[in-house]
Amino acid sequence: MSLVGDEDGGSGLGAPHPHADATGGVLTDIDHVGIAVYDLDAAVGWYRDMFGATVAHRERIESDGVEEALIKVADSYIQLLTPVTDTSPLAKFMERNGEGLHHVGYRVDDCAEVLESVKGAGARVVDEHPRTGSRGTTVAFLHPKTSFATLIELVQE
Numbered sequence: 599m600s601l602v603g604d605e606d607g608g609s610g611l612g613a614p615h616p617h618a619d620a621t622g623g624v625l626t627d628i629d630h631v632g633i634a635v636y637d638l639d640a641a642v643g644w645y646r647d648m649f650g651a652t653v654a655h656r657e658r659i660e661s662d663g664v665e666e667a668l669i670k671v672a673d674s675y676i677q678l679l680t681p682v683t684d685t686s687p688l689a690k691f692m693e694r695n696g697e698g699l700h701h702v703g704y705r706v707d708d709c710a711e712v713l714e715s716v717k718g719a720g721a722r723v724v725d726e727h728p729r730t731g732s733r734g735t736t737v738a739f740l741h742p743k744t745s746f747a748t749l750i751e752l753v754q755e
Contacts, residue, residue: 624706624707624712624715625704625705625706626704626705626706626707627673627674627704627705628674628702628703628704628705629674629675629703629704629705629735629751629753629755630668630674630675630676630677630702630703630751630753631674631675631676631677631699631701631702631703632677632679632699632700632701632702632703632749632751633676633677633678633679633697633698633699633700634679634680634688634691634692634695634696634697634698634699634700635678635679635680635697636680636692636697637680638665638666638667638678638679638680641667641678641680642667642669642678645669645676645678651669651670651671651676652669652670653667653668653669654668654669654670654675655667655668655675655732655733656668657732657733658682659731659732660682661729661730662686662687662688663681663682663683663685663686663687663688663689664679664680664681664682664686664688665679665680665682666678666679666680666732668732668733677703677732679700688700700749701739701748701749701750701751702748702749702750702751703737703750703751703752703753704750704751704752704753705753705754705755706752706753706754707754708754709728709736709737709738709752709753709754710727710728710736710738712752713725713727713728713738713752716740720744721740721741721744721745722740722741722743722744723738723739723740723741724738724739724740724741724749725737725738725739728752728754731751731753733755735753735754735755736753736754737751737752737753737754738751738752739751739752740752
């Protein structure tokens, strides 16, 4: 079953997305799983010691007030995130929830188009327009209030 309709294109939930792939969905892959941590170096060390994992990319994203370390897993990443300011959205999340799963990032072919489509379908969004994310990607977040309590990031490479 497709995310936007069944095989014949109709499920009563609306027409399939115009750029859906053969499975009917616009989510092309899992880009990353974001995990909030207090100590980025300790988390990187734990993944290294437990699994032999190495950091594929590390970046400080000033606009989001975070530092990240990406650990490559097959064609996806584990994104370890720590706040670098007390006012960042991640810092506020961690005040309420502590460390742990923060969000799931899904790859899409066209972030702006998918964002407009989900907004049109009634999803609440964090970002009204796509913006630059880590690794030079284009990203936009969907609010967890309308996505089963899951913060979703759309990622266009």
